[in-house]
Amino acid sequence: MKISCEITKDLIPLYHDEVCSNQSRIAVEEHLQECDDCKKYLDSIDSDFIQVNTVKLAEQSKSNVLKGIKKKLFRKNVMISAISVICAFAVLFGGLLFVFHYQLPISYEKGLVSVKMGDNGMLDVYFKGNDYYCSYEWTTTIEKDGIKQNVAYIYYTDSIWTKYFSKPKKDREYKYSINNNYWFNDGSSKDDIEVKREISAVYYLDYSDIPKLSKEDLIKNSSKAVLIWEK
Ligand SMILES: [Zn+2]
Structure with a gap:
């Protein structure tokens, strides 16, 4: 079937997109073999298509x-924010730990601590300062004037909180008891037996090192201790 240039040009876009009927396709191809003008028209559509697609692809990429x-930037920002939050918490937590739990030994002052023998045979230790963080106590045997005797060493610590910020609670009794007896098992029976320790003196250990001393340190520092109670 011979078709005119006009009809061919109408059909070429459909032919190009491969959406025309078989009959139209054959007619267009027959015409194109003989007509350079229409061939050029088809070529121009091809190159337009390529150009448009190239531009589209470039834009897309x-x-x-x-x-x-x-x-990537978003992920980086999320990571930086997460790390910042973790760091902030770590600093805050560290700061709180430091303020509430870092221990400063309380030096001895007259009247800071008093000791009384309780009715139950325990030694009651009263703290007269405002507040404290922790109290420590050791009992040990020393030799004085050739006589062996049991003595107790005590000291108190502040935290930064108790030293500078906390107020003493009205009904809180700053007291603890040192057991004058101890439980001992001599192996002869199943039950432990209570033995009188007979603590003969209590000393306040005034030293500036922190916090728990070893037994050797205790002996080294015992000369700095202040006698606060004697039997
Ligand atoms: Zn033609």
Whole structure:
């Protein structure tokens, strides 16, 4: 079937997109073999298509790159925020630990501590300062004037909180008891037996090192201890 240039040009876009009927396709191909003008028209549509697609592809890849960069930046920002939050918490937690639990030994002052023998045979230790963080106590045997005797060493510590910020509670009794007896098992029976320790003196250990001393340190520092109670 011979068709005119006009009809061919109408059909070429459909032919190009491969959406025309078989009959139209054959007619267009027959015409194109003989007509350079229409062939050029088809070529121009082809090159337009390629150009449009190239531009589209370039734009797409550009936007993909941008999307990738945005995603990476977003992830980086999330990571930085998460790390900042963790660091802030760590600093806060460390600060709180330091304020509430870092121990400063309380030096001895007259009247800071008093000791009384309780009715139950325990030694009651009364703290007269405002507040404290922790109290420590050791009992040990020393030799004085050739006589062995049991003595107790005590000291108190402040935290930064108790030293500078906390107020003494009205009904709180700053007291603890040193057991004058101890439980002992001599192996002869199943039950432990209570033995009188007979503590003969209580000393306040005034030293500036922190916090729990070893037995050797205790002996080294015992000369700095202040006698606060004697039997
Ligand atoms: Zn033609």
